[in-house]
Amino acid sequence: MLIQPMKSSDVRSSEVTPKSIYLDRRRFLRTAALAGVGAAMGPMAGAALAGAGMKLPGLVKSSHSTAEEPTPYDKVTIYNNFYEFGTAKGDPGKYAGGLTTKPWSVAVEGEVAKPAVYDVEDLIRPHTLEERIYRLRCVETWSMVVPWVGISLGDLIKRLEPTSKAKYVAFETLHDPEQMRGQSYPALRWPYDEGLRMDEALHPLTILAVGLYGEEMPNQNGAPVRLVVPWKYGFKCIKSIVRMRFQETMPETAWSRQTPGEYGFFANVNPGVDHPRWSQAKERRLGEFLKRKTLMFNGYADEVAHLYTGMDLTKYY
Ligand SMILES: Nc1nc2c(c(=O)[nH]1)N[C@H]1C(S)=C(S)[C@@H](COP(=O)(O)O)O[C@H]1N2
Ligand SMILES: [Mo]
Numbered sequence: 001m002l003i004q005p006m007k008s009s010d011v012r013s014s015e016v017t018p019k020s021i022y023l024d025r026r027r028f029l030r031t032a033a034l035a036g037v038g039a040a041m042g043p044m045a046g047a048a049l050a051g052a053g054m055k056l057p058g059l060v061k062s063s064h065s066t067a068e069e070p071t072p073y074d075k076v077t078i079y080n081n082f083y084e085f086g087t088a089k090g091d092p093g094k095y096a097g098g099l100t101t102k103p104w105s106v107a108v109e110g111e112v113a114k115p116a117v118y119d120v121e122d123l124i125r126p127h128t129l130e131e132r133i134y135r136l137r138c139v140e141t142w143s144m145v146v147p148w149v150g151i152s153l154g155d156l157i158k159r160l161e162p163t164s165k166a167k168y169v170a171f172e173t174l175h176d177p178e179q180m181r182g183q184s185y186p187a188l189r190w191p192y193d194e195g196l197r198m199d200e201a202l203h204p205l206t207i208l209a210v211g212l213y214g215e216e217m218p219n220q221n222g223a224p225v226r227l228v229v230p231w232k233y234g235f236k237c238i239k240s241i242v243r244m245r246f247q248e249t250m251p252e253t254a255w256s257r258q259t260p261g262e263y264g265f266f267a268n269v270n271p272g273v274d275h276p277r278w279s280q281a282k283e284r285r286l287g288e289f290l291k292r293k294t295l296m297f298n299g300y301a302d303e304v305a306h307l308y309t310g311m312d313l314t315k316y317y
Contacts, residue, residue, distance in 0.1 A: 065147075070133060083182050084240070092221075134205075157201060169195060169251075193251065222238075226238060267317070
């Protein structure tokens with residue numbers, strides 16, 4: 001995949017394919033491949049993933065969705081944090097397109113009865129694809145409302161049968177500097193990693209997302225599979241996951257390893273606990289002018305506050 005900057009003289013003009021045509025071709029190939037799979041599997045095929053930009057069929061609306069107005073698709077897909085493709089908000093939209101997301105494997109390991117390297121399709125397909133309209137609040141104080149498409153992470157975890165020693169789940173993003181140009185720079189320690197306590201991972205609000213706006217996940221938003229934990233700051237929502245490890249100890253995570261005084265393991269949205277360098281009391285919804293008040297647990301307090309009873313949230317930030 002061509003992601004390194006190349007001199008135009010390196011490429012003969014006959015080899016240059018405009019991006020739109022290239023994407024259409026890729027879309028066609030995926031559709032064709034899936035048509036074959038679908039025919040073989042017949043109506044038993046459940047939540048099979050479609051092609052890039054393809055509609056995901058059979059979505060069920062979720063009762064967990066917010067009634068707020070979704071942030072326009074254009075904003076959700078051009079203003080991103082995905083440091084594997086660069087640190088500017090526009091970089092992922094520019095450079096993630098070439099990432100190969102099919103086939104895609106996810107290694108499941110550690111304290112679990114069914115460890116294996118799974119094709120992502122096999123992990124997702126047995127589950128119902130739901131549309132979950134969630135707020136996402138970035139620690140940098142912008143926010144958006146996104147109609148995610150995903151499955152319950154808890155349902156998947158139960159199917160994988162963690163052992164009684166599994167107290168946490170650790171996640172890792174793909175590490176492939178050839179495809180992820182930002183990994184040539186030490187912006188973070190690669191691969192990006194994240195983690196959840198088991199009760200957080202099993203919470204019904206926590207999903208593995210495979211799409212947004214009814215379509216397969218755009219690469220810049222974390223294709224083919226990313227975490228969405230709506231009551232936590234956006235950096236917990238690790239993208240392009242290749243590994244899930246069940247373990248007894250609290251995992252290290254990319255941002256708290258990098259700057260432990262600024263980012264903690266829990267990272268619950270909390271307007272009362274400021275970042276050392278800025279206030280977390282307000283946020284700007286992408287596309288809006290006036291700031292809004294940030295809500296405790298990003299507005300999901302009724303559902304999740306009980307997970308943290310008795311914990312000092314200024315200490316466990
Ligand atoms: N692998 C990986 N996952 C990541 C990030 C990243 O840099 N790399 N950025 C995080 C941050 S800080 C945010 S706010 C969200 C942004 O998700 P979005 O681009 O879909 O809005 O992704 C999170 N997941
Ligand atoms: Mo973020």
